[in-house]
Amino acid sequence: MTKAPEQTGASAMWGGRFAGGPSAVMQRINASIDFDKRLYAQDIRGSKAHCAMLVETGILSAEDGAAIQNGLERIRQEIESGQFVFRTELEDIHMNIEARLAELIGDAAGRLHTARSRNDQVATDFRLWVRDVLDGMNGALKDLQAALIDKAQAHADAVMPGFTHLQAAQPVTFGHHLLAYVEMFGRDRGRLHDARARLNECPLGAAALAGTPFPIDRHQTARELGFDRPSANSLDAVSDRDFALEFLAAAAICAVHLSRLAEELVIWTTAQFRFVTLSDAFTTGSSIMPQKRNPDAAELIRAKAGRVIGDLNALLVVMKGLPLAYSKDMQDDKEPVFEAADTMELSIAAMTGMIRDLSVNTLRLKEAAGAGFTTATDIADWLVRVAGVPFRQAHHITGRIVRLAEEQGCGLEDLSLIDLQAVDPRVTGELYGVLGTEASAASRTSFGGTAPANVIAAAKAARQRFL
Numbered sequence: 001m002t003k004a005p006e007q008t009g010a011s012a013m014w015g016g017r018f019a020g021g022p023s024a025v026m027q028r029i030n031a032s033i034d035f036d037k038r039l040y041a042q043d044i045r046g047s048k049a050h051c052a053m054l055v056e057t058g059i060l061s062a063e064d065g066a067a068i069q070n071g072l073e074r075i076r077q078e079i080e081s082g083q084f085v086f087r088t089e090l091e092d093i094h095m096n097i098e099a100r101l102a103e104l105i106g107d108a109a110g111r112l113h114t115a116r117s118r119n120d121q122v123a124t125d126f127r128l129w130v131r132d133v134l135d136g137m138n139g140a141l142k143d144l145q146a147a148l149i150d151k152a153q154a155h156a157d158a159v160m161p162g163f164t165h166l167q168a169a170q171p172v173t174f175g176h177h178l179l180a181y182v183e184m185f186g187r188d189r190g191r192l193h194d195a196r197a198r199l200n201e202c203p204l205g206a207a208a209l210a211g212t213p214f215p216i217d218r219h220q221t222a223r224e225l226g227f228d229r230p231s232a233n234s235l236d237a238v239s240d241r242d243f244a245l246e247f248l249a250a251a252a253i254c255a256v257h258l259s260r261l262a263e264e265l266v267i268w269t270t271a272q273f274r275f276v277t278l279s280d281a282f283t284t285g286s287s288i289m290p291q292k293r294n295p296d297a298a299e300l301i302r303a304k305a306g307r308v309i310g311d312l313n314a315l316l317v318v319m320k321g322l323p324l325a326y327s328k329d330m331q332d333d334k335e336p337v338f339e340a341a342d343t344m345e346l347s348i349a350a351m352t353g354m355i356r357d358l359s360v361n362t363l364r365l366k367e368a369a370g371a372g373f374t375t376a377t378d379i380a381d382w383l384v385r386v387a388g389v390p391f392r393q394a395h396h397i398t399g400r401i402v403r404l405a406e407e408q409g410c411g412l413e414d415l416s417l418i419d420l421q422a423v424d425p426r427v428t429g430e431l432y433g434v435l436g437t438e439a440s441a442a443s444r445t446s447f448g449g450t451a452p453a454n455v456i457a458a459a460k461a462a463r464q465r466f467l
């Protein structure tokens with residue numbers, strides 16, 4: 001006579017062919033319950049859909065089906081009220097819930113796993129979870145875009161220096177600068193949207209890897225769970241984690257965008273720049289230097305991009321070279337995704353708060369806008385437009401004018417007409433009209449350019465495209 005699993009310490013789930021139980025270390029490395037308990041709601045939802053389908057197809061009696069549905073509902077309440085006892089020896093969320101179901105309703109619980117495996121179960125749960133994250137992140141990015149568009153509209157005509165190489169290049173408007181980020185976060189949302197469309201196929205019913213002999217209806221469970229269709233190949237269904245990788249890739253790119261904006265906030269809030277001021281709500285003081293107002297949230301957002309990039313790499317490496325179909329390696333898919341989802345949620349919320357609260361020092365921006373001879377290109381353009389000078393030659397003449405201003409220690413607009421004409425006699429007094437930073441910005445009316453009129457139109461268009 002073979003002993004029942006409970007007498008040998010072997011698992012109640014697969015103990016049939018085992019004489020003994022796993023060692024303590026084996027339990028620790030094998031268990032995922034500490035983190036995959038986050039999938040409880042998706043696991044219950046998937047089980048309920050599976051159970052309803054089993055009843056409808058006549059695989060399960062209506063009576064057993066009702067007992068299972070009630071039991072699962074009760075387990076949800078136990079988990080949500082904190083009464084549920086998660087047990088490491090039951091390995092993961094799927095077996096924890098199933099074991100509790102058996103305690104609650106007896107033998108009928110054992111019928112729920114008909115025509116299903118943990119392999120298609122976890123793939124389904126995880127897709128449902130990631131799908132919610134994609135939707136949540138899309139909404140959060142939309143809020144961030146709204147904050148940026150509001151600020152951009154309020155400062156559509158505030159001139160500031162635009163940079164290349166972080167060297168003053170040409171005057172731009174503050175609104176235009178912010179709207180650049182609205183485009184980036186718009187593309188991030190596009191990536192989430194695309195990822196969602198490919199994610200939305202249901203693995204449930206692929207069973208362990210080969211499908212099942214039971215007359216299940218995979219279309220019904222797919223529909224019930226809000227998927228567009230059942231996944232077409234059972235081997236692919238249980239071994240695909242592209243949806244997690246696509247989320248992580250989109251998150252990593254978005255984190256990079258956030259880090260660039262964060263970095264600009266860090267630079268802009270220095271005493272040397274003073275372009276913007278962050279609110280008390282989004283800064284910290286120093287315990288020793290009373291004058292300090294540190295942009296910690298921006299610095300942390302900048303730092304956290306590292307984690308998300310790491311999460312993407314972690315899962316890419318887990319998946320690399322895995323033979324079909326399921327391998328236990330794939331249990332390690334969850335923590336990177338959880339970490340990235342939590343990090344993105346916090347980073348986007350903090351960035352949105354900082355932008356909403358941001359005050360813009362327009363006087364300081366204007367003062368900085370002209371520093372570094374940022375209207376030099378306007379002189380060259382004027383020489384081309386008005387005096388008919390070829391651009392390369394105009395560039396050379398302007399270079400000499402800039403050198404003159406540098407020698408005299410003044411701005412381009414402070415040079416005398418006599419000095420300007422000494423460099424090139426084709427210069428007239430009219431040139432002074434293009435030397436101001438506001439005139440410079442206002443002249444850049446080409447599509448997508450920085451002129452205030454463009455920014456107002458672009459902000460309006462962005463509202464329509466994104467909000």
Ligand code: ARG
Binds near residue numbers: 118326328330331
């Ligand atoms: N906890 C496992 C995971 O997350 C569930 C699937 C287990 N399947 C198996 N064949 N051992 O991947």
